[in-house]
Amino acid sequence: MTAEERPASIQGAVCPMPLRHYDKIVMGHGSGGRMTQDLITQCFAPYLSNPALDAGNDYATLSTNINGPLAVSTDAHIVSPLIFPGGDIGKLAVCGTVNDVAMSGAVPLGLTASFILEEGLSTQTLVEIVKSMAESALEAGVPIVAGDTKVVERGKADGLFISTAGIGHFPKIFAIGGAEAKPGDVVLISGTLGDHGIAVLTARGDLAFETQVKSDVAPLNHMIQQILAVAPHVHVLRDPTRGGLATTLNEIAEQSQVNITIDEKTIPVKPAVQTACEMLGFDPLYVANEGKLIVIVPENEADAALAIMKKNTYGIDACRIGRVIESPAGRVLLKTQIGATRVLDVMAGEILPRIC
Amino acid sequence: MTAEERPASIQGAVCPMPLRHYDKIVMGHGSGGRMTQDLITQCFAPYLSNPALDAGNDYATLSTNINGPLAVSTDAHIVSPLIFPGGDIGKLAVCGTVNDVAMSGAVPLGLTASFILEEGLSTQTLVEIVKSMAESALEAGVPIVAGDTKVVERGKADGLFISTAGIGHFPKIFAIGGAEAKPGDVVLISGTLGDHGIAVLTARGDLAFETQVKSDVAPLNHMIQQILAVAPHVHVLRDPTRGGLATTLNEIAEQSQVNITIDEKTIPVKPAVQTACEMLGFDPLYVANEGKLIVIVPENEADAALAIMKKNTYGIDACRIGRVIESPAGRVLLKTQIGATRVLDVMAGEILPRIC
Numbered sequence: 001m002t003a004e005e006r007p008a009s010i011q012g013a014v015c016p017m018p019l020r021h022y023d024k025i026v027m028g029h030g031s032g033g034r035m036t037q038d039l040i041t042q043c044f045a046p047y048l049s050n051p052a053l054d055a056g057n058d059y060a061t062l063s064t065n066i067n068g069p070l071a072v073s074t075d076a077h078i079v080s081p082l083i084f085p086g087g088d089i090g091k092l093a094v095c096g097t098v099n100d101v102a103m104s105g106a107v108p109l110g111l112t113a114s115f116i117l118e119e120g121l122s123t124q125t126l127v128e129i130v131k132s133m134a135e136s137a138l139e140a141g142v143p144i145v146a147g148d149t150k151v152v153e154r155g156k157a158d159g160l161f162i163s164t165a166g167i168g169h170f171p172k173i174f175a176i177g178g179a180e181a182k183p184g185d186v187v188l189i190s191g192t193l194g195d196h197g198i199a200v201l202t203a204r205g206d207l208a209f210e211t212q213v214k215s216d217v218a219p220l221n222h223m224i225q226q227i228l229a230v231a232p233h234v235h236v237l238r239d240p241t242r243g244g245l246a247t248t249l250n251e252i253a254e255q256s257q258v259n260i261t262i263d264e265k266t267i268p269v270k271p272a273v274q275t276a277c278e279m280l281g282f283d284p285l286y287v288a289n290e291g292k293l294i295v296i297v298p299e300n301e302a303d304a305a306l307a308i309m310k311k312n313t314y315g316i317d318a319c320r321i322g323r324v325i326e327s328p329a330g331r332v333l334l335k336t337q338i339g340a341t342r343v344l345d346v347m348a349g350e351i352l353p354r355i356c
Numbered sequence: 357m358t359a360e361e362r363p364a365s366i367q368g369a370v371c372p373m374p375l376r377h378y379d380k381i382v383m384g385h386g387s388g389g390r391m392t393q394d395l396i397t398q399c400f401a402p403y404l405s406n407p408a409l410d411a412g413n414d415y416a417t418l419s420t421n422i423n424g425p426l427a428v429s430t431d432a433h434i435v436s437p438l439i440f441p442g443g444d445i446g447k448l449a450v451c452g453t454v455n456d457v458a459m460s461g462a463v464p465l466g467l468t469a470s471f472i473l474e475e476g477l478s479t480q481t482l483v484e485i486v487k488s489m490a491e492s493a494l495e496a497g498v499p500i501v502a503g504d505t506k507v508v509e510r511g512k513a514d515g516l517f518i519s520t521a522g523i524g525h526f527p528k529i530f531a532i533g534g535a536e537a538k539p540g541d542v543v544l545i546s547g548t549l550g551d552h553g554i555a556v557l558t559a560r561g562d563l564a565f566e567t568q569v570k571s572d573v574a575p576l577n578h579m580i581q582q583i584l585a586v587a588p589h590v591h592v593l594r595d596p597t598r599g600g601l602a603t604t605l606n607e608i609a610e611q612s613q614v615n616i617t618i619d620e621k622t623i624p625v626k627p628a629v630q631t632a633c634e635m636l637g638f639d640p641l642y643v644a645n646e647g648k649l650i651v652i653v654p655e656n657e658a659d660a661a662l663a664i665m666k667k668n669t670y671g672i673d674a675c676r677i678g679r680v681i682e683s684p685a686g687r688v689l690l691k692t693q694i695g696a697t698r699v700l701d702v703m704a705g706e707i708l709p710r711i712c
Contacts, residue, residue: 027709028704030598030709030710031598031599031703031704031707031709032597032598032599032603032644032703033598033599033603033702033703033704034702034703034704035704036598036599037702052428055533055534055535056534056535056607056611057459057460057533057534057594058429058456058459058594058595059427059428059429059456059457059459059460059462059524060427060428060429061425061426061427061428061460062425062426062427062428063425064424064425064426067423068420069417069418069419069420070417070418070420070426070465070523071415071416071417071418072408072415072416072417072418072466072468072501072502072523073414073415073416073468073502074468074469074470074502074503074504074519074521075470075504076470076471076472076504076505076506076519077506078472078506078508100414100415101415103413103414103415104413104415104417106415109426110428112428112429112430112521113430114430114431114432114519114521115432116432116434116472116517116519145428146428146429146430146521147430148430148431148432148519149432150432150433150434150710150712151709152434152514152710153709153710155511156513156514157512157513157514157517158508158512158513161432161472161513161517163430163432163470163472163504163519163521165430165468165470165502165519165521167426167428167523168415177411177413178411178412178413179411179412238413238414239414241388242386242387242388242389242392243387243388243389243392247388247389251412255412288388346389346390346393347387347388347389347390348384348389348390348391351387353383353386353387353507353509354386354506354508354509356506
């Protein structure tokens with residue numbers, strides 16, 4: 001990938017103090033000794049510095065005066081390639097966990113990040129990714145408060161894996177969850193589907209054609225708090241990541257024991273994504289998203305939720321796509337463009353491995 | 357590894373519902389679709405079930421009425437082999453993060469665990485490791501409340517990596533941290549050094565000799581709370597993992613800007629570990645431990661702390677090993693068996709890769 005192809009946010013990232021004597025990761029960087037300290041001091045600390053992390057203990061103290069339950073989430077990130085149009089594994093790791101915590105209605109307080117580095121990884125690549133994490137954490141307003149780094153031999157990982165965990169608190173208690181969808185609710189989606197999966201496929205260079213599709217990876221926590229301010233009785237918030245919209249709606253239909261019926265002609269898909277999917281034989285309803293949000297909300301709050309989403313950068317293409325009804329419970333139905341209705345099943349196996 | 361060689365805690369672990377149609381992990385188990393649901397339902401849920409995890413959302417709600425700061429920690433685990441005398445990667449992942457949170461003086465509330473599985477991993481091995489995690493979590497009294505599973509192609513990982521994060525709260529506020537060691541303090545260690553590193557090396561089968569050494573991996577949170585009950589002015593609690601006692605004491609000497617002088621003849625090392633180290637040219641002071649604790653405490657509370665440690669299963673070999681003095685600040689000195697004094701430096705590179 002050339003500098004021009006890189007997302008603007010990470011162009012020109014340079015290690016201010018190139019890792020002493022090393023332009024690639026070696027096993028000693030995982031030793032816990034001086035070389036690990038060098039790696040942390042030179043490649044992580046300049047970007048991720050904050051009081052909790054800088055204290056240098058094996059734990060961080062997260063100052064807060066919260067009272068009540070916590071929201072907790074974790075994700076392992078294994079996307080290939082590490083850098084793709086619109087994002088990279090670092091941005092994905094931060095946004096993915098911020099979003100999962102925020103989907104509970106909680107305000108994310110802090111993240112942890114653990115890195116598994118493959119011997120031979122370019123330290124320049126590592127720094128670009130760490131810088132991207134710092135930028136996403138800043139945008140989300142959620143500091144990375146604790147971290148860990150391990151190194152495995154060449155051929156025992158694939159460049160870099162990042163696992164993140166996030167903690168949030170509930171300024172207000174909402175009744176939000178996959179089991180809360182109720183007949184009569186409206187189903188909203190925050191924007192176009194399939195962008196992330198197609199962007200990652202493009203970056204792999206194994207498509208027979210070019211696309212200009214960028215990943216939608218983004219932190220959605222601010223938009224979620226805006227939605228909850230105007231639609232406090234939201235029943236479900238969930239991001240349609242692996243398995244896409246179809247699989248995520250099936251999870252909700254199953255958890256809530258309701259039927260969800262969506263209308264194909266209302267579902268937003270970018271023309272370039274639609275074209276790529278047609279050429280590949282994919283259905284965009286099963287392709288992964290990383291910056292999209294399903295909102296299931298009572299009818300009387302649906303317009304307010306939709307209006308506030310459309311004002312947010314990450315929700316300008318938001319729209320209504322369907323309804324929750326009573327039966328057949330546990331099923332998702334699709335009203336097709338030609339007026340037929342068919343069952344939209346869970347994705348069974350794998351269509352696009354390693355997209356997150 | 358035969359059944360006889362396995363740690364007793366995981367003998368006889370069988371998947372009650374063998375993963376439908378699969379005795380090995382395939383890429384589809386990471387898809388987020390039905391195969392991922394099967395993997396979770398059949399290999400994780402039977403062992404790790406609890407209300408927070410069973411809710412099936414992308415986040416867990418951790419019920420608590422805490423008020424005040426949180427302790428947070430994370431670790432990636434890449435130990436090779438996955439199962440070794442005295443433990444396995446699952447026990448290591450749970451205990452490592454429980455211990456890091458507990459070292460702050462906090463009571464751990466919950467853990468998250470994210471798994472990176474290599475295509476081809478035996479599902480039987482996965483279940484043994486998940487069962488071991490469940491047993492360690494039960495012993496520690498800390499539930500695993502959120503999880504994630506990803507799969508990478510054969511040759512892109514090494515069987516299984518586990519990243520854990522932990523959250524704790526402070527029932528009392530202590531002034532504990534690596535920067536809190538004070539001249540006059542006593543240095544205690546909770547038991548023998550080097551057991552974990554030598555046990556893992558033995559399991560690799562690349563020693564030219566046999567050892568009976570077992571890993572010391574253990575959850576130390578209960579012992580820590582016992583110590584704090586009798587010695588509330590403890591200044592530092594830290595586990596000497598990667599880099600061993602020598603590296604960990606150097607971190608503390610540097611953070612606190614004090615000198616730490618330890619006495620070689622008081623440092624407990626099992627004869628089998630001493631012999632293995634001599635044959636390998638290792639110094640046990642640099643070999644990793646996974647169930648040991650350094651306690652740095654004012655003289656007037658040292659005897660009480662030591663007495664309570666010796667009553668705990670994981671502290672029966674606890675002893676005094678040194679003192680904190682003013683200078684030379686940032687240095688660790690070793691009084692050797694023959695009465696000389698030498699500088700004990702940080703480990704520079706890597707002597708035993710992938711021991712945690």
